[in-house]
Amino acid sequence: MSKGAARVGIGGPVGSGKTALLEALIPRLKARGVDLAVITNDLVTHEDAERLRRANLLDPSRVLAVEAGACPHTVIREDPTLNMEAADSLDRAFPGLQLILIESGGDNLASTFSLDLVDYWLFVIDVAGGDDIPRKRGPGILQCDLLVINKVDLHEHVGVDLPRMLEEAKAVRAGRPIVCTNCRKGDGVDQVADAICHAVLFQDA
């Protein structure tokens, strides 16, 4: 068995901006010459996969959908076999593949990725969820390799104290990395790409 492409998970609550992050990341990674593919985990439909295919950011055959059913965390943690098979099939279909991004179906703050499935995982929360989210210390926020705080453009609108939210996130993560993003505009997304390339592709920009 070869080592295949690096596998990176993107988890976080529904609506935090996981698909938006993918949409912003894909062109940036492609510009760096990274050969990549995506797996989405939708609850019942293939909505996110369709959205990515329509956006034409990647060849449609490089976007696979895994149906998560009612329990989205099961397919990324307790029994990730469906996702592992999807990733294996991408490795077989695209021999030079370097990176597979796996978007989870959206879950609560407790969702984490199995390290049998991914080499590295991000957890995306958004400022609209409230600045007390990091203090609540969900396993996703604590254990992920990179915490992404998205929708920073909204913090004033939703009355969130962003610096405080960042401080608290830093405190509970004991120095592990955090990036603030606005995925609509692309702010901070290069830093996310840098982190992924550094950690699992061993490439520095």
Next chain:
Amino acid sequence: MTSQLCHIERIIGDRAEPGLAHRLHHLAHEGRVETVTVAVADLPRRRFRAVTDQGTECAIALPRDTRLFDGAVLLLEDDRAIVVKVGEQEWLKLRPAEGFALELGYLAGNLHWRVRFADGHLLVAVDVPRERYLARIEEHLAAGRVTLVDG
């Protein structure tokens, strides 16, 4: 410290294998066996960066069907070797009060804690700082429904 990444793409073997043990023994005498410490929770990882105790930066990318273990030999050269050391697993030992064992077991399952059972105690693997586990059972500890046993 070297700035060059040491790329590792396979496990050569177990340090206990006779052929390897012999060579490692000689290198160890010269202080040329470096260790990479991996936490128990990180053992399933196949692709990650690590730094040895002597400062060598490693880029580890193992085949998907490989799993790291204590004593895995990652590099064996004439003048240097790199071996995995698994960080010691810390456990929290909890004793449920009479009649509370079922509830504590349910709680642990619901929180997806990694657990073991031993002589009526619940052992919880400490993968994140221990305060975080204790925070989840704060009320039960305060009310004496659960006791933290030392050692």
